[in-house]
Amino acid sequence: MSTIEDAIREFEVVIPNNTSAGQTVQERIIQLLEELRFEERDVFGIRLALEEALVNAIKHGNQMNPDKTVRISCRAAMERVRIEIEDQGEGFIPADVPDPTADENIERPCGRGIMLMRAFMTSITFNATGNCVILEKQRSEPEPESEPQAESA
Amino acid sequence: MTPGNRKLDIEEVNGVTVARFTDKKILDESNIQIIGNQLFSLVDDDHRQKIVLDFTNVEYLSSAALGKLITMDKKVKAAGGKLRLCAIRSDIKEVFKITRLDKLFQIIDSRDKAVEGF
Numbered sequence: 425m426s427t428i429e430d431a432i433r434e435f436e437v438v439i440p441n442n443t444s445a446g447q448t449v450q451e452r453i454i455q456l457l458e459e460l461r462f463e464e465r466d467v468f469g470i471r472l473a474l475e476e477a478l479v480n481a482i483k484h485g486n487q488m489n490p491d492k493t494v495r496i497s498c499r500a501a502m503e504r505v506r507i508e509i510e511d512q513g514e515g516f517i518p519a520d521v522p523d524p525t526a527d528e529n530i531e532r533p534c535g536r537g538i539m540l541m542r543a544f545m546t547s548i549t550f551n552a553t554g555n556c557v558i559l560e561k562q563r564s565e566p567e568p569e570s571e572p573q574a575e576s577a
Numbered sequence: 578m579t580p581g582n583r584k585l586d587i588e589e590v591n592g593v594t595v596a597r598f599t600d601k602k603i604l605d606e607s608n609i610q611i612i613g614n615q616l617f618s619l620v621d622d623d624h625r626q627k628i629v630l631d632f633t634n635v636e637y638l639s640s641a642a643l644g645k646l647i648t649m650d651k652k653v654k655a656a657g658g659k660l661r662l663c664a665i666r667s668d669i670k671e672v673f674k675i676t677r678l679d680k681l682f683q684i685i686d687s688r689d690k691a692v693e694g695f
Contacts, residue, residue: 443605443606443607444605444607446605447604447605465668468636468637468668471637472637472639472672475604475605475637475639476639476640479606479639479641483606524676525676525677530677530678530680530681531647531651531681532647533643533644533645533647533648534640534641534644535640536640536643536644536676537639537640539675539676540639540640540672540675540676543675
């Protein structure tokens with residue numbers, strides 16, 4: 425008999441190049457994670473990383489071009505989720521993105537997306553062209569339940 | 578502005594403007610654009626100088642939202658005012674910490690403390 429522990433959910437979609445289509449697929453992935461009972465803090469981090477990756481693909485990769493599309497594939501299992509996001513842009517070199525935490529960049533209003541993806545995911549990798557990012561997250565250990573308060577004598 | 582588009586609840590407390598975000602998620606470019614415009618209007622149109630941004634309702638925020646907050650901070654400073662952030666939940670505080678923006682913004686735990694001593 426199959427149980428939730430064996431469950432693997434996967435799908436692949438190609439969406440039009442706009443952020444509301446991005447939001448829809450984001451919700452679909454979050455729903456999968458909730459079905460698989462990922463911890464709340466994992467879901468927080470994955471949603472944030474997804475938002476950053478989708479905005480990067482739509483805005484920077486595809487340059488908001490409505491004729492372009494974004495391909496998203498997701499494979500979610502009990503222990504791990506893997507999401508691939510590919511745009512039709514020219515790509516970029518991740519190492520060329522300036523460090524947003526450097527004093528000279530701290531007041532710049534943009535450039536923090538990749539840093540947040542790295543911070544919240546277990547791994548993020550780009551293909552050689554830089555137009556496809558793979559986000560992976562290993563399930564966190566459950567938060568320890570708080571000890572019941574000892575009754576005072 | 579239609580009520581559905583109102584992204585900030587504004588309250589005046591002892592001469593301090595408290596702006597509470599109404600959305601749970603400050604995500605999506607077009608939404609963030611609207612929020613940014615409503616924030617900037619507090620300085621550009623209403624000339625408010627003591628502003629507290631209340632994050633009580635906010636569960637998610639992206640780097641694009643951080644960008645708007647940075648621009649807001651610059652605007653307030655340029656106008657000779659002060660901006661404080663309050664009631665930020667721990668997950669989001671982590672976002673400010675990772676990006677080192679906890680050093681740029683004045684972040685105060687409770688709304689009452691944020692309103693005091695401007």
